[in-house]
């Protein structure tokens with residue numbers, strides 16, 4: 087396979103970047119295999135009708151991304167690397183493999199963010215207007231672009247019902263502050279997101295856990311809990327639940343919505359992981375927009391550092407939430423929503439999401455190779471898995487052994503409300519190790535531990 091036929095766009099990105107991108111794409115698609123020798127600078131410059139300097143810059147850019155290696159006097163070769171496209175070497179912690187936090191894998195976003203910043207910088211009057219106070223509901227065009235992007239990913243929203251927030255966590259806080267008073271009860275899955283429990287504690291709310299199975303909350307248990315506790319709302323993560331990865335099928339979604347309609351119970355639909363799978367069931371907001379407050383964010387799909395989340399609200403709630411946002415911070419920084427708008431519009435957000443999916447699939451393949459017999463639930467595009475420990479391991483002993491072996495994992499205890507017992511499960515964030523080599527090293531250690539439970543003590 088050759089690169090002498092790369093199609094270059096005269097009015098597109100700089101030539102050297104187009105060439106580096108094309109090489110990356112061919113490596114990604116396995117059209118160029120590791121060890122392949124690339125044409126000399128002169129030969130490629132002639133073939134593509136560009137200067138030798140452009141090729142030198144293109145190869146340097148590809149080398150910077152870890153795609154090619156220049157060997158002095160021998161030419162440029164496709165790297166023998168275990169790093170997929172766009173990854174960058176995030177800092178490692180010697181001796182520690184972190185399976186702790188549900189962070190996106192290390193993607194090199196520097197180029198696309200640099201482009202977006204440059205685009206902002208090249209429009210001074212727009213930049214000046216972004217420096218002013220805006221309406222708390224944000225700039226209409228930014229909401230329109232977000233709505234369109236969500237639509238492209240199967241989430242139906244109306245721009246006039248969208249509200250930007252500082253991440254999904256802040257969106258959840260806004261929900262609880264606006265809907266609840268101290269002493270109120272919220273229903274949640276039996277295992278649920280610790281960020282919800284922390285908020286509830288701060289706001290003096292009670293979380294009541296509801297039984298769940300592999301598809302999430304059980305409808306009959308929800309109905310019973312409604313009658314027993316008169317809850318203010320139910321918090322659900324119907325797609326790729328944190329921590330169990332449970333995903334509700336269509337029938338389960340319908341059944342849950344029917345009960346909530348019947349009980350006039352507001353659904354807080356946390357869809358933070360919902361865009362990761364490339365095929366997913368309809369979000370609840372599509373099925374019952376009047377019943378659902380949709381919580382989303384760009385942390386898992388684009389960049390956690392952007393701190394951008396959003397809510398889609400039933401019309402009757404919208405003004406109350408705008409007021410709550412005003413009380414909190416008046417508005418979300420228009421500079422951030424402008425950055426996000428550029429990346430959602432120019433395709434970079436989709437490119438990053440595609441890369442995350444490819445990378446996660448690759449990561450899970452490696453995990454399965456190392457832990458073929460583990461009782462592990464996961465989705466190939468999801469960040470975390472839910473691992474049941476073998477019977478011979480007690481949860482506390484396993485956590486201690488992980489710590490001794492430099493493995494950071496999250497115990498099931500973190501995902502149950504205070505006072506409720508935790509079964510022997512751990513959450514593994516497979517997206518977290520900075521490199522594939524670290525991931526594999528961590529998996530080897532885990533495999534060793536799982537296969538070697540301690541000899542049980544007995545008492546006389």
Ligand SMILES: Cc1ncc(COP(=O)(O)O)c(C=O)c1O
Pocket residue numbers: 188252253254255256279281323328356358382383384385390394395
């Ligand atoms: C289920 C769930 N909801 C909400 C959040 C918060 O997301 P953000 O980083 O956008 O605040 C997280 C973060 O991990 C999460 O796992």
